[in-house]
């Protein structure tokens with residue numbers, strides 16, 4: 001195994017590897033074309049492949065690039081899964097669904113958000129109902145994304161954020177900034193005002209590919225929180241639920257929960273797991289985020305502010321844009337062989353555990 005070879009330097013290469021490997025594994029790839037193009041004019045799409053026994057109704061679903069630029073990680077994991085033919089290990093009754101780049105626009109353009117600045121993992125809400133209010137975000141917004149990102153205005157903004165961090169505490173500050181907000185469409189962690197393309201596409205993929213599911217175990221690959229190369233399975237279920245108990249039984253007590261305060265993540269609104277449940281209402285669902293560490297929080301936070309500033313006020317053709325794109329790529333993807341190996345080895349362990357868990361149902 002050369003895990004580094006599973007990973008790709010950009011979206012187009014990642015997609016080509018996935019399509020070739022899925023074909024070589026005997027799968028039929030379903031392609032969902034995105035209406036826009038990538039920075040090099042390349043086609044953007046979500047691609048999905050179902051592998052395993054035709055009569056299987058219990059599915060392990062591996063979903064990647066929910067947060068665009070985090071897709072380097074998930075793509076490497078699913079390509080590795082195909083190169084190593086983990087589908088050949090599937091027991092009777094269990095199949096795999098691999099979803100490559102549910103947010104292809106963000107992956108290609110090196111953004112965490114979708115083409116409409118939406119945080120896809122805050123976008124799965126019932127938009128006919130009043131949206132969650134994150135009152136702590138509003139006063140921070142002008143300081144997170146000041147118009148002038150270099151001079152005095154920036155220094156003032158940083159000082160104000162520091163004060164807010166002291167007032168709210170590190171966890172309170174993290175929740176205010178990243179928990180999700182629905183009031184500033186040009187802001188950070190904006191959850192959208194309607195289901196975005198990637199939201200609608202995920203539902204289509206699930207309905208097209210695995211409408212027959214009786215059990216779904218959903219792994220959603222992310223990066224940017226936690227120690228270098230470590231995977232934190234963050235439960236998609238509240239404690240004291242059957243879903244949480246299944247995760248503990250199948251994956252182990254490394255499973256964390258934002259409800260219990262033992263996760264690097266805080267509680268979020270509108271996460272993707274709700275979309276999976278809605279798309280497949282007759283299945284029993286077990287869902288977890290797999291959050292891989294990259295860089296310290298402060299580094300990731302600065303990368304997100306910089307990228308938000310660039311797309312609000314900057315010039316995408318400028319040398320500054322190149323620097324910021326390098327910064328955000330580096331914040332969410334550690335382009336080193338040891339990091340890739342850590343990512344893949346842990347992914348493979350968790351995939352095997354998940355398959356064994358589903359097999360016991």
Ligand SMILES: [Zn+2]
Pocket residue numbers: 067070221222223224
């Ligand atoms: Zn993420």
